[in-house]
Amino acid sequence: xxxxxxxxxxxxxxxxxxxxxxxxxxxxxxxxxxxxxxxxxxxxxxxxxxxxxxxxxxxxxxxxxxxxxxxxxxxxxxxxxxxxxxxxxxxxxxxxxxxxxxxxxxxxxxxxxxxxxxxxxxxxxxxxxxxxxxxxxxxxxxxxxxxxxxxxxxxxxxxxxxxxxxxxxxxxxxxxxxxxxxxxxxxxxxxxxxxxxxxxxxxxxxxxxxxxxxxxxxxxxxxxxxxxxxxxxxxxxxxxxxxxxxxxxxxxxxxxxxxxx
Amino acid sequence: xxxxxxxxxxxxxxxxxxxxxxxxxxxxxxxxxxxxxxxxxxxxxxxxxxxxxxxxxxxxxxxxxxxxxxxxxxxxxxxxxxxxxxxxxxxxxxxxxxxxxxxxxxxxxxxxxxxxxxxxxxxxxxxxxxxxxxxxxxxxxxxxxxxxxxxxxxxxxxxxxxxxxxxxxxxxxxxxxxxxxxxxxxxxxxxxxxxxxxxxxxxxxxxxxxxxxxxxxxxxxxxxxxxxxxxxxxxxxxxxxxxxxxxxxxxxxxxxxxxxxxxxxxxxxxxxxxxxxxxxxxxxxxxxxxxxxxxxxxxxxxxxxxxxxxxxxxxxxxxxxxxxxxxxxx
Numbered sequence: 126x127x128x129x130x131x132x133x134x135x136x137x138x139x140x141x142x143x144x145x146x147x148x149x150x151x152x153x154x155x156x157x158x159x160x161x162x163x164x165x166x167x168x169x170x171x172x173x174x175x176x177x178x179x180x181x182x183x184x185x186x187x188x189x190x191x192x193x194x195x196x197x198x199x200x201x202x203x204x205x206x207x208x209x210x211x212x213x214x215x216x217x218x219x220x221x222x223x224x225x226x227x228x229x230x231x232x233x234x235x236x237x238x239x240x241x242x243x244x245x246x247x248x249x250x251x252x253x254x255x256x257x258x259x260x261x262x263x264x265x266x267x268x269x270x271x272x273x274x275x276x277x278x279x280x281x282x283x284x285x286x287x288x289x290x291x292x293x294x295x296x297x298x299x300x301x302x303x304x305x306x307x308x309x310x311x312x313x314x315x316x317x318x319x320x321x322x323x324x325x326x327x328x329x330x331x332x333x334x335x336x337x338x339x340x341x342x343x344x345x346x347x348x349x350x351x352x353x354x355x356x357x358x359x360x361x362x363x364x365x366x367x368x369x370x371x372x373x374x375x376x377x378x379x380x381x382x383x384x385x386x
Numbered sequence: 387x388x389x390x391x392x393x394x395x396x397x398x399x400x401x402x403x404x405x406x407x408x409x410x411x412x413x414x415x416x417x418x419x420x421x422x423x424x425x426x427x428x429x430x431x432x433x434x435x436x437x438x439x440x441x442x443x444x445x446x447x448x449x450x451x452x453x454x455x456x457x458x459x460x461x462x463x464x465x466x467x468x469x470x471x472x473x474x475x476x477x478x479x480x481x482x483x484x485x486x487x488x489x490x491x492x493x494x495x496x497x498x499x500x501x502x503x504x505x506x507x508x509x510x511x512x513x514x515x516x517x518x519x520x521x522x523x524x525x526x527x528x529x530x531x532x533x534x535x536x537x538x539x540x541x542x543x544x545x546x547x548x549x550x551x552x553x554x555x556x557x558x559x560x561x562x563x564x565x566x567x568x569x570x571x572x573x574x575x576x577x578x579x580x581x582x583x584x585x586x587x588x589x590x591x592x593x594x595x596x597x598x599x600x601x602x603x604x605x606x607x608x609x610x611x612x613x614x615x616x617x618x619x620x621x622x623x624x625x626x627x628x629x630x631x632x633x634x635x636x637x638x639x640x641x642x643x644x645x646x647x648x649x650x651x652x653x654x655x656x657x658x659x660x661x662x663x664x665x666x667x668x669x670x671x672x673x674x675x676x677x678x679x680x681x682x683x684x685x686x687x688x689x690x691x692x693x694x695x696x697x698x699x700x701x702x703x704x705x706x707x708x709x710x711x712x713x714x715x716x
Contacts, residue, residue, distance in 0.1 A: 284474065285469055285471065288467050288469050288471035289471055289473060291436075291438050291458075291465070291467070291471065292465070292467065292471040292472075292473075292529075292532075293473075293484070294438070294457075294458040294459060295436060295437075295438070295458050295459075295461075295463060295464065295465050295533075296484050296485035296488055296532070296533075296536065297459050297485055297488035297489060297536070298459070298484070298488050299459065302488070306484075307473050307475070310475035311473075311474050311475050313475075
């Protein structure tokens with residue numbers, strides 16, 4: 126590689142970095158200054174927006190709601206999808222093609238349409254969920270499904286499931302024990318990717334949250350929407366805080382993942 | 387009564403018959419190889435012995451007990467897979483201990499037996515490693531240890547050496563055979579490699595298209611193939627039609643005739659059947675000549691004694707055929 130080429134590669138990387146980081150950095154600065162209106166440079170740094178955000182009980186409740194919904198969805202998804210995928214991969218491999226089409230459905234139907242459908246589905250028996258946070262978990266499950274299915278299915282194909290199960294059976298393990306002791310631990314990597322992907326996607330979800338629960342059960346994004354007429358510095362602080370929360374969880378998850386392997 | 391007796395075993399998938407009325411036996415401590423081209427049903431037969439695949443009809447009698455109704459867990463059979471099938475989330479030690487843990491043995495007993503069997507396959511230095519930190523040959527040794535540690539009644543090996551490179555394959559071949567002899571294990575070995583089958587086995591069951599073609603020891607299989615398939619699969623027999631054989635020997639034959647390339651002797655042109663060398667290839671210790679004699683093309687193997695004894699392409703030679711080495715095959 127020549128020097129010119131190297132410089133060119135570096136330039137591209139730098140431009141990309143700047144493009145990705147600039148909005149974030151600008152938002153961060155905006156959240157940390159007292160006034161930045163008619164002047165080129167901001168008039169002074171302050172933490173008052175951050176402090177007022179983190180001392181707003183409404184924000185803390187919205188954050189709690191968002192985390193609860195996200196983790197609720199992830200737990201529900203994993204509990205339902207992992208056994209399902211094992212059954213498909215081990216007993217009915219032909220169904221995988223069908224599943225690959227089914228998991229695209231949540232994307233093919235616009236949220237505005239599907240939320241109407243979901244509301245009418247859940248507003249009468251046997252399961253009345255409309256107006257409760259549970260409807261969001263049910264709905265988010267369908268959105269998270271494609272991410273989780275794809276990530277775990279790739280992982281499942283990589284581990285040679287059939288031979289591992291056969292080997293475990295011959296060594297005296299029941300199918301349950303084999304699935305739990307041999308297959309499940311080897312899906313950790315795919316499972317982690319699935320969880321992180323879905324988490325960062327779900328915590329930023331607005332359309333469904335607003336249509337299905339709205340102000341009755343304010344999540345972070347709905348709270349942000351409701352605050353849109355307030356100070357821009359305040360909403361900037363909110364965006365940065367939200368970003369830091371996602372970053373924090375991702376980092377913790379990565380550390381936990383590394384420690385085990 | 388044999389240690390293992392398989393009678394009238396049948397298996398089909400849909401309309402495809404995988405194997406048909408299979409009968410064979412194995413004595414205690416015997417090393418039996420199922421040999422055949424891919425798709426001949428040998429691997430499915432092995433999986434049926436293990437209980438991983440169900441059979442349509444027939445009996446598998448192991449130590450006097452029909453094991454067909456038993457689940458794989460209850461059969462007491464160990465198996466080594468071509469893909470190793472080691473558990474990636476466990477260390478070498480964990481993999482080998484798995485079977486013993488399922489039997490709920492005490493921790494000290496497990497530790498002792500894992501140590502013993504790892505020493506047997508010369509892998510005790512690697513007990514804390516994970517499978518992805520091992521080479522293919524090492525993985526297969528761990529897989530072997532894992533299947534031996536539970537002291538199985540029968541050891542099944544499904545092309546265990548096929549994924550390994552030549553040098554490791556040879557070493558592991560000897561190691562498997564040594565351990566099998568030491569432990570007096572009854573082993574069923576599946577392979578498509580005739581050299582592997584000939585060097586390792588007490589007895590070879592040659593299969594083709596779901597049928598047993600020939601069931602004999604290596605020597606018989608090599609020197610006395612029962613039909614054209616057996617002759618074609620083992621060694622590199624010259625297969626001649628009745629007319630070609632008559633043209634060469636002057637005798638009349640009823641059907642195809644097989645002759646091994648190393649049983650033809652090259653001599654001076656005036657001494658035998660006159661022939662001409664078409665080309666030659668060096669196989670290492672052996673030189674294989676393609677020769678044309680009386681309009682019949684033949685392979686002739688000669689031991690590669692020295693550079694001087696190499697014969698150039700195109701020169702005239704004589705061939706001597708020992709008539710007893712010619713075999714009529716169906």
